[in-house]
Amino acid sequence: MQKLIETRDIYTDFFTFEGVVKALNGVSIIVNQGETYGLVGESGCGKSVTVRSIMRIVQSPGRIVDGKILLFLSLEDKEQGIDILKRSEAYMESIRGNDISMIFQEASTSLNPVLSIGYQVAESFLLHRLDEMLKETIDTLKGEIESGKFFIAGWWKKFQEFLFKAELDGLEKYTEMVAGIDKRLYELEDAADKASIDERNHLNRKRDRLRKTVPVVQFVRHLPFIKHYGKKLHKTIRIHVVDLLKELGVANPHNVVDMYPHELSGGMQQRIVIAIALACHPKLLIADEPTSNLDVTIQAQIIDLIKILKNTSIASVLFITHDLGLVAEMCDRVTVMYAGDACETAAVKDLFKEPLHPYTKGLLRSVPKLKAQKELESIPGTVPNLIHPPSGCRFHPRCPHAKDICSGDKPPLIEYSEGHFIACYLYI
Amino acid sequence: MSNNIIEVRELKKYYPVQGGVFKRHIADVKAVDGVNLAIKKGECLGLVGESGCGKTTLGKTILRLNNATEGRIYFNEPQEKVEEVEGLLSSEDREERSRGQKLRKKIDITKFYGRRLLPLRQKIQIVFQDPSNSLNPRMLVKGIIAEPLITQKLMNAREIEKRVIELLYTVGMAKEHLMRYPHEFSGGQRQRIAIARALATYPEFMLMDEPTSALDVSVQAQILNLLQKLQADFQLTYLFVTHHLLVVKHISNRIAVMYLGKIMELGSTDDIFEDTHHPYTRALLSAIPIPDPETKMKKIILTGDVPNPVNPPKGCRFNPRCKYAEDICREAEPELEEASGNHFVACHRWKEL
Ligand SMILES: Nc1ncnc2c1ncn2[C@@H]1O[C@H](COP(=O)(O)OP(=O)(O)OP(=O)(O)O)[C@@H](O)[C@H]1O
Ligand SMILES: Nc1ncnc2c1ncn2[C@@H]1O[C@H](COP(=O)(O)OP(=O)(O)OP(=O)(O)O)[C@@H](O)[C@H]1O
Ligand code: SF4
Ligand SMILES: [Mg+2]
Ligand SMILES: [Mg+2]
Numbered sequence: 001m002q003k004l005i006e007t008r009d010i011y012t013d014f015f016t017f018e019g020v021v022k023a024l025n026g027v028s029i030i031v032n033q034g035e036t037y038g039l040v041g042e043s044g045c046g047k048s049v050t051v052r053s054i055m056r057i058v059q060s061p062g063r064i065v066d067g068k069i070l071l072f073l074s075l076e077d078k079e080q081g082i083d084i085l086k087r088s089e090a091y092m093e094s095i096r097g098n099d100i101s102m103i104f105q106e107a108s109t110s111l112n113p114v115l116s117i118g119y120q121v122a123e124s125f126l127l128h129r130l131d132e133m134l135k136e137t138i139d140t141l142k143g144e145i146e147s148g149k150f151f152i153a154g155w156w157k158k159f160q161e162f163l164f165k166a167e168l169d170g171l172e173k174y175t176e177m178v179a180g181i182d183k184r185l186y187e188l189e190d191a192a193d194k195a196s197i198d199e200r201n202h203l204n205r206k207r208d209r210l211r212k213t214v215p216v217v218q219f220v221r222h223l224p225f226i227k228h229y230g231k232k233l234h235k236t237i238r239i240h241v242v243d244l245l246k247e248l249g250v251a252n253p254h255n256v257v258d259m260y261p262h263e264l265s266g267g268m269q270q271r272i273v274i275a276i277a278l279a280c281h282p283k284l285l286i287a288d289e290p291t292s293n294l295d296v297t298i299q300a301q302i303i304d305l306i307k308i309l310k311n312t313s314i315a316s317v318l319f320i321t322h323d324l325g326l327v328a329e330m331c332d333r334v335t336v337m338y339a340g341d342a343c344e345t346a347a348v349k350d351l352f353k354e355p356l357h358p359y360t361k362g363l364l365r366s367v368p369k370l371k372a373q374k375e376l377e378s379i380p381g382t383v384p385n386l387i388h389p390p391s392g393c394r395f396h397p398r399c400p401h402a403k404d405i406c407s408g409d410k411p412p413l414i415e416y417s418e419g420h421f422i423a424c425y426l427y428i
Numbered sequence: 429m430s431n432n433i434i435e436v437r438e439l440k441k442y443y444p445v446q447g448g449v450f451k452r453h454i455a456d457v458k459a460v461d462g463v464n465l466a467i468k469k470g471e472c473l474g475l476v477g478e479s480g481c482g483k484t485t486l487g488k489t490i491l492r493l494n495n496a497t498e499g500r501i502y503f504n505e506p507q508e509k510v511e512e513v514e515g516l517l518s519s520e521d522r523e524e525r526s527r528g529q530k531l532r533k534k535i536d537i538t539k540f541y542g543r544r545l546l547p548l549r550q551k552i553q554i555v556f557q558d559p560s561n562s563l564n565p566r567m568l569v570k571g572i573i574a575e576p577l578i579t580q581k582l583m584n585a586r587e588i589e590k591r592v593i594e595l596l597y598t599v600g601m602a603k604e605h606l607m608r609y610p611h612e613f614s615g616g617q618r619q620r621i622a623i624a625r626a627l628a629t630y631p632e633f634m635l636m637d638e639p640t641s642a643l644d645v646s647v648q649a650q651i652l653n654l655l656q657k658l659q660a661d662f663q664l665t666y667l668f669v670t671h672h673l674l675v676v677k678h679i680s681n682r683i684a685v686m687y688l689g690k691i692m693e694l695g696s697t698d699d700i701f702e703d704t705h706h707p708y709t710r711a712l713l714s715a716i717p718i719p720d721p722e723t724k725m726k727k728i729i730l731t732g733d734v735p736n737p738v739n740p741p742k743g744c745r746f747n748p749r750c751k752y753a754e755d756i757c758r759e760a761e762p763e764l765e766e767a768s769g770n771h772f773v774a775c776h777r778w779k780e781l
Contacts, residue, residue, distance in 0.1 A: 016612065018604070042644045043616025105615045106560045251480060251734040255445070266557040267479025289615070292641040293557065294479050295671045296715035297730055322644045325717030348721050366649040367719050368674040376678065378649035382600050
């Protein structure tokens with residue numbers, strides 16, 4: 001199967017006042033093209049930090065201290081992949097949103113409280129799907145001109161059309177130039193001689209300086225009255241925004257676009273964040289607990305929507321959740337994490353049928369059942385302190401089967417049966 | 429009969445919608461639209477329902493974080509007194525009604541303001557839906573959890589410190605977390621801090637707004653077991669809002685199902701799960717994801733547009749999406765009626781289904 005993204009032994013640390021929080025302890029996962037990949041584990045085990053590392057947006061004082069994150073976006077770099085930890089920030093910015101987009105865990109904190117909902121979703125269209133939107137606007141304008149009842153307004157419309165076309169041309173040229181620079185940068189990636197390094201720095205700077213808009217449009221945007229031509233584009237986008245919100249089951253989307261985040265319920269805010277991420281049509285969608293505030297019927301609806309989009313515009317989904325029922329329903333493969341370790345990876349069916357790692361077993365036992373039970377089972381003990389994490393297998397202080405060897409070295413990840421990876425001394 | 433700790437009568441909460449150039453008031457979002465609910469002392473009442481149906485609003489109004497638009501809320505009042513006031517208020521006679529109003533001012537907490545609310549704030553605690561918004565980002569965890577204890581002025585500094593550490597352990601965290609700021613924690617850890625803070629003052633009534641949705645199942649199990657223990661030991665009462673139906677089934681004694689600002693079905697947990705009457709409850713139960721990739725349940729997918737709380741459908745609020753809807757459903761609004769002992773349902777056709 002074709003890989004899309006791979007992390008190789010990433011270590012991410014937070015350098016806090018009390019000491020170094022070793023949040024990730026060599027996490028390796030592989031998300032394939034067209035796959036829904038689940039990430040589950042104890043709260044605080046580093047799921048969010050893993051995906052933040054992939055996006056290179058770990059909050060300070062955190063830093064990725066070691067490891068490789070390989071991206072296999074285009075056909076040319078199929079074998080080798082691009083190591084994004086070596087790339088410039090400008091490159092990352094062009095990847096975020098366009099190729100990878102993310103639904104953050106706490107919905108209300110990722111929305112801007114002073115901007116309207118419509119504006120925030122529209123921004124996503126403006127930044128990542130501008131060309132489509134421009135084409136559509138030009139088409140509607142053409143239609144209006146052809147139906148041509150108006151005399152003076154007709155001229156105005158033609159002028160608008162001209163401006164939008166100019167914008168589109170500018171955008172296409174820009175994309176082409178950036179692609180050229182990126183290609184050259186990729187060739188220069190491993191070069192060490194001085195000339196290449198200079199060229200690389202030069203190209204990086206040039207890439208940052210490039211402008212998206214052509215001078216005519218820039219000029220027009222400052223003219224009084226005429227600058228309002230842009231409204232047409234916003235109208236087109238608004239239609240898309242309303243449609244998207246409707247698909248996500250938001251009641252009354254026409255009014256909701258003019259509301260502000262504090263006026264929405266928790267679940268509605270969460271759906272807005274989903275809308276912002278879906279609007280980009282990314283290759284990889286990272287969803288960090290996207291449905292934890294939604295009722296089961298709407299949850300089912302959104303999962304269906306993601307499934308449909310997976311066949312059309314999104315390639316893979318990396319899905320973080322605590323709801324094992326959802327994992328069973330949605331994902332193809334799962335990784336179970338514990339305290340910064342990826343301790344078990346398997347196809348969903350295998351994991352639920354034959355969990356191997358003692359932590360996974362405990363997790364599956366703690367799920368509330370449909371049948372009545374007196375007390376829920378849980379895993380005894382508390383979450384380890386990540387400043388002084390337990391040696392060896394980080395689960396050993398809580399593990400019922402721990403042996404002497406478990407507190408020694410970190411257990412290696414081995415392939416126990418086909419496609420079923422496990423890091424535990426019980427299986428060596 | 430055990431006493432009701434909270435009694436809600438015909439509660440309404442509308443949010444104004446403003447529009448036009450002058451921000452005129454053009455309509456209302458009817459977030460809670462006539463809810464009657466009684467919560468018994470020492471029970472856990474689960475509240476489930478569609479996202480946006482008004483669960484948080486109902487909770488916040490009961491806590492007086494919102495001002496109710498209409499309706500009455502009684503906290504810890506003897507049953508006879510409540511009945512007397514209610515009787516007077518609904519009487520035909522004008523004089524009796526005004527007498528009722530006077531009595532009501534004394535015991536209805538929607539009429540309490542300022543200092544009269546202070547004692548309530550100690551006895552009622554809340555865990556908010558989104559912990560990142562409810563924890564002060566500039567305060568250390570220690571300060572956050574100690575804050576309600578400090579305002580209460582019952583303990584000295586050393587006792588407070590001891591209690592704070594004890595609380596952290598009860599929610600499965602440790603001492604070394606005391607000197608950190610909320611942003612240094614993961615989502616689930618923040619939620620646990622919020623729970624610890626709410627438990628600090630030994631409240632009588634707790635509103636839990638999705639307290640476990642950010643937690644993994646093992647920690648969730650720990651917290652649920654803890655809540656049940658507290659319930660048994662201190663007669664603590666909960667209103668437990670959640671979308672996770674298996675959790676609600678585990679922890680609640682009774683369940684209320686809400687749809688678009690109204691209670692649709694109310695009954696004991698077994699009644700709701702085994703002897704479901706309302707079509708909406710059925711759709712809800714059918715959509716529970718089961719943690720087993722081999723069993724695929726048949727889901728009832730709700731079709732039709734999601735209703736608009738600004739102007740709810742006429743008749744039964746669920747009728748545009750209900751596959752059993754008939755003419756009567758589109759015309760008359762069903763009342764909450766008793767189907768069997770203490771199992772209430774608001775549907776015209778529950779008998780036939
Ligand atoms: N800014 C920070 N400073 C210090 N430590 C941090 C910071 N951010 C996260 N951590 C620590 O890193 C660990 C992993 O956090 P992360 O947010 O990835 O957990 P998670 O698996 O997403 O949990 P949850 O399911 O609760 O969201 C936690 O132990 C947390 O305390
Ligand atoms: N401050 C506000 N101003 C205007 N409308 C509001 C405000 N707060 C809530 N609403 C509206 O009231 C309705 C109910 O919101 P509420 O937060 O009570 O829902 P909820 O049942 O808690 O949903 P969820 O499960 O998604 O949290 C929603 O339609 C919401 O848009
Ligand atoms: S009253 Fe009618 S529309 Fe409403 S739930 Fe019952 S059958 Fe459906
Ligand atoms: Mg997280
Ligand atoms: Mg809510």
